[in-house]
Amino acid sequence: MSLKTAEPGADRARRGTPAGRRSGLARLGPLPWIAPAVLLILLVVLWPVYEMVHTSFLRISTTGFVRGSAGFDKYTKLFDEPDFVPVLGWTLVWTVVVVVLTMVLSLALAQLFNQQFPGRRLTRWALIAPWAASVLMTAIGFKWMLDRTAGVLNTALTDLGIIDGPQDWLGDPGSAKPWMVLVAVFVSLPFTTYTILAGLQTVPAEVYEAAKVDGTGP
Incomplete structure (x- = not known):
């Protein structure tokens, strides 16, 4: 009995690894693996925020x-600016609308791309395009598309007879705000869709089969 009790300690002594050190590293869990990502977030996100507040x-x-x-x-x-409260209110509205629309559309697209249909790979590639392009390039593209004099949108809608003449889409707040929402949703859709799609594809097929047996609807 005494020999069996002494074996774990002797084995640790032969390996040269103290039990306390091993348990300490084990307590860290995945921290050593995620540490580079955490440091990158601190450097790229939190440090600029600190500098911005400090500079203010x-x-x-x-x-x-x-x-x-x-x-x-x-x-x-x-805070004394007369437009501060309206701008803050519009920012909150913009954030809520963009998040809700992005989540709803991304969930629908993820459900679609999780099905088998002809051309699925091509449509997936097409969805990556807004994500592959930088936000600056997307903004410049939409700016030229919505331009009052040389914009493609005005030309197309005028030729189709939908509008009587060129519209200043970005000069009028009534039309500029919806376009700001649409552009933000357009840029955010790829990442959110593929994140939800990745989660859907990890669900085992047995779960869906069991749900059908239990009479679960779409």
Whole structure:
């Protein structure tokens, strides 16, 4: 009995790995693997946020030199702006609408792409296009498409007789806001769709078969 009790300690001694050190590394779990991603997030996301907040309390010249502390003067000026509340309200509305539309459309597209149909691979590639292009390129493309004088949209709608003449889509807030929502949804769809699709494809086929047996509907 004593020999059996001493075996684990002797085995650890032969390997040269203390039990406390092994348990300490084991407690870290997946942290060593996700540490590079966490560091990247800290560097790319949180550090610019810190710099932005820090800079907001400084008085900086037009040439980029720091002229001392500005205190809360910038925030006081910001909150005194008459358009601050309307802009903040529109930003909240824009965020909610974009998130809801993106999730609903992405869920529908993911369900579609999870089915077998002719041309599925081609449609999947087509959906990647907005994601492959940078946000700047997409914004410039839509800006030229919606241009009042040389925009493709005005030309097409005028030729089809839908509108009487060129419209200033981006100059009028009533038409610019919906287009801002549509462009944001267009850019966000690929990533959200493929994320949901990846989750759907991990569901075993037996789950769907069991659901059909139990009489589950679409």
